Amino acid sequence: MEKMLDKDTQNKVREILQELTQPVKIVLIKNEGEYSDIVEQLLDELKELDERIIVNSYHSDSEEARTYQFENDLLPALLILDNDGKDYRIRYYGIPSGYEFTTLLQNIIAVSNKTxxxxxxxxxxxxxxxxxxxxxxxxxxxxxxxxxxxxxxxxxxxxxxxxxxxxxxxxxxxxxxxxxxxxxxxxxxxxxxxxxxxxxxxxxxxxxxxxxxxxxxxxxxxx
Known part of the structure; x- marks a missing residue:
């Protein structure tokens, strides 16, 4: 499968993520749609760049998903939690691509550093x-x-x-x-x-x- 993040982008992301001070948990609530597959691939590539990024993917019908608050008619849903599992009510509905990929990185750093x-x-x-x-x-x-x-x-x-x-x-x-x-x-x-x-x-x-x-x-x- 072709990578979504090219080598140059991977290197830039690694550099940006050096600002992390604590691990961050990203929760993906998905369905069977194509957009869910795309977000899951993006997050898989992201966690490969820094071991402090922990990704958990759950189907929206699963028991695990029901422990989180999200809009069931807006999937895929992406949540960012701190290392202790605290939910800061940050929600992405849809693919955080293009310019929004930058805000995803900014939010990961903000939650990690609690800033x-x-x-x-x-x-x-x-x-x-x-x-x-x-x-x-x-x-x-x-x-x-x-x-x-x-x-x-x-x-x-x-x-x-x-x-x-x-x-x-x-x-x-x-x-x-x-x-x-x-x-x-x-x-x-x-x-x-x-x-x-x-x-x-x-x-x-x-x-x-x-x-x-x-x-x-x-x-x-x-x-």
């Missing part, structure tokens, strides 16, 4: 103090150069607050949900709050917002 460096101390405090259950969904495509910034912001927000989940959704792979959310340009960020057990859309914006503007949108959604 959030996307926000100022003031904004970290604001996001950490949110007391509502929140879901930040970022719709992307692999060829969008502005999408990684939005995805990383959502994932780093999730790392700051156990009530928040940050999701990357590959818009091309999940056309139905993209249509339902009216996605026409990417990145499109949708902010939802759980009310009476259901997710309710409270805000959305298109584009990679600067840090302060992004935080303002999040706070506005939970007012």
């Amino acid at each position: 959030v460096n996307s926000f100022t101390k003031e904004n970290i405090e604001k996001l950490a103090n949110i007391n509502k259950e929140l879901r930040i969904r970022v719709f992307v495509t692999p060829t969008c150069p502005y999408c990684p910034k939005s995805v990383l912001a959502a994932h780093q927000t999730a790392m700051l607050n156990p009530k928040i989940t940050g999701e990357m959704i590959e818009a091309n792979e999940f056309g139905r949900i993209s249509f339902e959310y009216g996605v026409s340009s990417v990145p499109q960020t949708v902010i939802e709050v759980k009310e009476n057990g259901k997710w309710v859309k409270k805000g959305e914006f298109v584009g990679a917002y600067p840090e302060n503007s992004y935080v303002e949108e999040i706070l506005k959604a939970v007012e």
Whole structure:
């Protein structure tokens, strides 16, 4: 089988992963689809580059998969946990390819080192103090150069607050949900709050917002 990561990319990834301080567990929830096979191959190649990356793949119907929280209609799903199995609610739905492969590496390093460096101390405090259950969904495509910034912001927000989940959704792979959310340009960020057990859309914006503007949108959604 032909490698997804060429030699040059492998060398660059090895160099980037030198920043890891602790092992990281990546959980893949898959189905029988082609996209699941692609993500599984990508993760297999990734773990070959650094032994501190541990990959566990489970079918969505398995008992193991049921121990994790994920959207069953958005598979494959990829979760990043720390060495102790702590789930930081970082979710990738679809293939983290193209520009999104970079955010995957950034998130692996962030979880390994338990670092959030996307926000100022003031904004970290604001996001950490949110007391509502929140879901930040970022719709992307692999060829969008502005999408990684939005995805990383959502994932780093999730790392700051156990009530928040940050999701990357590959818009091309999940056309139905993209249509339902009216996605026409990417990145499109949708902010939802759980009310009476259901997710309710409270805000959305298109584009990679600067840090302060992004935080303002999040706070506005939970007012």
